[in-house]
Amino acid sequence: MLNTNISGMPYFPGMAAGKLHRGVEGDIAKRIVLITPDEFTSFATLPAGFIVVEAELFSHSMIALLGLGLPTVLISAQQATTLQEGVSLLIDGSSGRITDNLEAAQSVVEPLPGLKAGQAVLMADGEPVNLCASVRHASAARQAVELGAKAIGLVRSEFLLPADDRVPNSTFYQRAFRELCEAASPLTVTFRLLDVAADKIPGWLPQSDVLGQALGLQGVRLFNTEPVQSVIDAQLAALSEMSNDFSLRLLIPFLVRLEEYEYWLAWVRQRLPEHVPIGAMAETPASVMDINHLLETADFVAIGCNDLMQSFYAADRDQPELRHYLDPYAPVLYRLFRQVAENSAKHLVDIQLCGLLPQLQGVLPVLLGLGYRTFSVDAPFIPYLAKSVASTTRAECEALAAQVCAVKTTQEVLEILQLPADRHPPFLI
Template sequence: MTARPQRLQLQPFAPGCVRGVLRRAGDPGSNSLLILSAAALDRLTACPAGLIVVDGAPFSHAMIRLLGLGIPTVLATAAQAARLPEGAAALLDGATGLITLPPPAAALPGPPAAPAPGVAVSTADGATVELRASVADADGAARAVRHGAGGIGLVRSEFLLSASSQVPDAAAYRTALAALCQAARPLPVTVRLLDISPDKRPAWLKPLPGMAGPLGLQGVRLYGREPVCRAWRAEAAALAELARDFDLAVLIPFVTHPAEFRRWRREMEQALGSQHLPIGVMVETPAAALALPAWMELADFVAVGCNDLMQCLFAADRDQPELAPLLDPYAPALYRFLQMLARDAGEAVGRLQLCGLLPQYPKILPILLGLGFRIFSVEPVMIPFLARQVADTHIDRAACLADALCAARDAEQARRLLGLPASAA
């Protein structure tokens, strides 16, 4: 008699179904489902079939970079990982978070077809939705085109030249950005200017007093200090030159007050010279989000950085694994806040882009559509999966579900409303 398969529910992270052998050490090999700690991610030298990351912080920069590899991935607690037998054959489903031992013999589902690049997608009832890509280099831009991105919604330009020990000049930025824009053709490209933070400090920048923790000196707060001032001006000069050949826009990061944006928009326009690029604001704190009416007047467009917004809203550093349960993507308070943001935007919601991992969580994109958001910038590998969700969504039903989630008592009730398993928190 054949034993029933054992199924272990873990946290989904990067989609894809793969069979492999559970391994904890050694050469991962192309057929391995590698179990490793979040701290060991930087030492990953080969690409296994799938990854099981133990005690990872889902919204951390290390996990975001992992998404770019396109490896099906789930997250596990140490107790869950201990239940996975070394050397056993298993099936990993990164979209549902399920590990099945032994793996079923049935054919595995492939990824959904990618939409045409540069083209918006539509809901079941005809609402237009833009799925843009967030990238860090030319390879990411090429993946965005392959996966059917509507545009490059966010270039994390702080990673372009971060390994150099020399402060980048305009020529270095021009070379790196030109390669990225060329790889992204025919897509429009929005470049976020240098967004340096303690966990994204480039090799050419020494630690500065006050540059510690998620609420210290970072983003635009460093723009008046050398050598960051020299670097962002060099980047602006490169963008001004490249704007003659590419469809570009610029985002100013980590702005808190309208007065800040006025100052740095003025300086950015001076640095761009005769080139007139759309200049947007990156909204990443509750105070900035509450100033949305002002941004709609002052900026050409607005990008909401959901990862940083969540860490401020929940007072939990997103790079600390032990605080990960506090950054719950199903917390009703988060959706009540986003509902207020969409209402404040009103008819201008078409100039508002949501960035970050939030739309990629199971069942969340229809909720965001129900709240009124229509533009998203996500990891390229997610776009075909999200496009399929968009096509299955009816806006009226999504709006009713969004209202119910906003009224939920807690995250566990929200999960039940969405038909999801209980949290491991």
Template sequence: MTTPVIHITGMPYVPGTVRGELQRGLKDNPAGKIVLLEQALTDPFELPPAGFVMVDGAPFSHDLIPLMGSGVPGILITRSQADALYTGMELVLNGATGLLTTDLSVYVPPYEPPVVSTVSTTEDGEAVSLRVSARSQQVVQCAVESSAEAIGLLRSEFLVPEDGQLPDAAFYSSTFRKMCESAAGLPLTIRLFDVAASKRPSWLPLTPVDAGVLGRQGVRLYADEPVHSIYRAQLQAIDALAPEFEVRILLPYVADLAELKYWHADIKRQLAFPVAIGAMAETPSAALQLHEWLKVVEFVAIGCNDLMQCLFGADRDQPELRRYLDPYAPTLYQFLRQVADAVQDQIDEVQLCGVLPQLPGIMPPLLGLGYRVFSVEAALLPYLRQTIAGTHTGEASMLAEQICSARSSVAVRELLG
């Protein structure tokens, strides 16, 4: 009796095609295996598997970002899809299309990809800036080795003392210096302490008003202790490093122009050495103000993960709500077009961050909308450079228009192939 072929179509997450036996979890040596994960990683892979399949994952959550950062090919599937899988079965996984199948004939052995210039340029010669988002010294070093243009986003909230105590100016002076030295001359943008309900240190109590996804986070906490002391300690450390290194400051989760002006002025008062200051727009109302913000700050960043959370009204960290945060929704691209059109010739001062631009197939329409600056995971730089090199901006503009005019997410996925 012939065993029926299993074809599962999940959500594409990290590109790459691999073949291997299915293993549940990471308890055993995962080398060469396709690992089925039922909970997110708390630490990077010690021994990376050939590929991963995440069950009921929230693709834009804080928990899954390290999986994307691993560069290991992977997809996301539902619990009902996972029920068809069993340990030891031989599978082919395609992270770019979302395919997981027992049809081994579709597997094409890996080959060395063509060498693409470390300078990111589209097929028709448009320059694109690929920077790296980092949370550790190891990732900063990887960015240098991968010829990133800059560290576009250093997530300072993940830099914590080993003893778990409240960080102070001495800690940040030492830690930020190590980051700058590891960057080896690359410009480094430090996002100031950015805490939310899903990434809260033990020394910061969670109050009812802070518990929700739209509660107090980012700069909303800067006036209150103990976060105010951390804010000042970080600025003190940056001010001491600024004469030696090319550092920039990024304010997280700014809501409006008045809030931006207040904290911009406060930072200027505390710094003796001039440092470029930027702000992060992570809500729809903030993103629509960027043309005004750029009259105050030197650059801005759009946090696509939180932006989508607000735009679609769904908690990014809840797997049960993942269908609402739809990276193929035409309304998302209509909104991003509106933002790009509003900033016009200052689009090069707008940096897109988050999962969205790194998902397979998404970079071309973003280029078509006019975006040219991205902060991404270091492990995905080769794939994104190759994607950019194969994209003609004229064709990408037409694709973006088609996506904005599409009637459904299904139609968008068809347009993206």
């Protein structure tokens, strides 16, 4: 008799049950699909959930998998050898548990009582925390409202594309942006201007050896080139046309220096009404270490944790061989965030953390303890993170963050956060 009980790393919350199916070939509907990152593809039919073997946690392909919104657990190659195809399994994407005991299912986590869209979540001592949603399309914006998001903290506009791969014009964006804003109503919506990267190179953009690569041409580095500049103009024209109908904000992506932001701020402001706030996306060590100066000019700053970690650790997040370098539990990472918070001083309220990091198990209370209060995450995480916020106090989080920043190794951080090392393998071990 089989007895499967694996503790993996939780990646996308929710529960799913079904027979185990290896790979993406064949009928995967209502199955739990076991795959490796090199098997990722566009899915004509979606399974019930995923078990991913030896995943590159912060890779663009894994972020795309998040966008499917299915329960997902990450495991090691050794753990995968214990799984047999065809066996009925239950996976819990919020705890990382994989079991063949189908009666172990628990009810889906419900939103906190009183959690409403457009409102902050309160810590146990009354401290407000803003849990915003990062979205790619209108249906995700609608889900964010249903799950109680404070706002739409980030619209990944590069994923809004014409079906025929033509260069999008202002008419296309007026329709796509308006549909998304209507779905998000009454929330404020922050649009990030086109940000080309490895997983989001549109068919209309000529290829280049450095296009979309780590430390290559992306974000504002392409804004002076055609056809990108025409697309940016089209996005701004659409937003300008809508600016009196919705509460909008704008983000300029992948900035490195203050002078760069000032240049593009002036360029964008000529095309956008004064009442629309314009923020800077800080995704490199240089930009986050100069965040106090950015905040003197920008209306707000969003820190892109995924790309920041890539630069900080000098490791391409899409390279499987480097995946262990992108360590979300290394204490040196939190010392960086502590320094950024200290440099920001009174402007810390104007900083939003984006990316996968706040969604990972045990991380949010540490970031709260460092002083951050606004986060943009995938909408399905909001009920889980809201419960975490409501169950702790500022003093408890500050004490936790101080402990994490004081130690030397990932193993020590895992012990402080009470996370098992077999579920969160220590850095480079």
